[in-house]
Amino acid sequence: MKRRKVSNLLGLAVLSTLLERPMHPYEVATVLRSREKEADMDIKIGSLYTVVNNLARHGFIEAAESGREGALPERTVYRITGAGRDELVDWVRELISAPEPEPRRFKAGLSVFAVLGPDQAVDLLQERLTALERGTEALRAALAEHSAFVPRLFLVEDEYEIAMREAEQAWVRALLQELTSGSFPGLADWRGWETG
Numbered sequence: 001m002k003r004r005k006v007s008n009l010l011g012l013a014v015l016s017t018l019l020e021r022p023m024h025p026y027e028v029a030t031v032l033r034s035r036e037k038e039a040d041m042d043i044k045i046g047s048l049y050t051v052v053n054n055l056a057r058h059g060f061i062e063a064a065e066s067g068r069e070g071a072l073p074e075r076t077v078y079r080i081t082g083a084g085r086d087e088l089v090d091w092v093r094e095l096i097s098a099p100e101p102e103p104r105r106f107k108a109g110l111s112v113f114a115v116l117g118p119d120q121a122v123d124l125l126q127e128r129l130t131a132l133e134r135g136t137e138a139l140r141a142a143l144a145e146h147s148a149f150v151p152r153l154f155l156v157e158d159e160y161e162i163a164m165r166e167a168e169q170a171w172v173r174a175l176l177q178e179l180t181s182g183s184f185p186g187l188a189d190w191r192g193w194e195t196g
Contacts, residue, residue: 002094004087005058009041010051012095015060015080015088022064022079025052036142052078060084106168118190122179129172136165 017028025048032043055061056078064079080088106128113121143158178184 002090004091006051006054006060006087008047008051008054010043010047011055011060012088012091013037013041013043014048014051014055015084015091018061018078018080019085019088022077024075024077025049026075028052055084058083060087114190114193118179118184118187122176125172125176125179129169129176132165132169132172136162136169139165 013032014025014028017023017031020031023031026045029043029045029048032038037043052061056063059081061078061084062081064077066074066076069075116124139158139162143155143162146155146158175184179187184190
């Protein structure tokens with residue numbers, strides 16, 4: 001994986017948004033929010049301005065115009081540069097082609113799963129499964145609604161999210177089945193650790 005001058009994923013979102021047309025950073029934030037990108041990343045105005053400044057410092061975007069309306073502060077409209085287009089394409093190519101381990105809170109919890117008793121683990125996994133199912137249904141409904149007016153090309157990340165949630169649900173269901181049926185290897189020992 002290449003070390004990037006700006007590696008914050010918000011930078012990727014800014015570059016892709018400015019590819020459409022020059023915009024003021026606040027307008028970029030508005031466009032990202034309207035596309036529900038907050039589900040993928042935090043969009044905080046302070047962070048956004050930091051990312052914009054970093055992108056400009058490295059030549060990926062540049063000021064297209066600056067102006068002031070009345071007593072409002074000066075507003076700078078930015079556009080993507082040729083170097084910014086190259087960086088955007090290279091970054092997306094890397095993200096799509098190269099699997100990268102992502103730190104996951106659930107995986108971290110599973111790595112120390114043994115501190116829970118089996119019965120508590122079952123209750124918590126059931127809670128997680130219910131939340132996953134509700135969230136997946138909400139995502140499916142939103143995808144169905146958006147697919148009526150948004151080309152599929154711009155919805156594939158939602159399809160991926162649904163597929164990942166479905167895979168996690170299947171895995172959690174299988175683990176729950178092993179724990180509740182007693183077929184989970186070492187279950188008696190685990191119960192012994194809990195009481196010991």
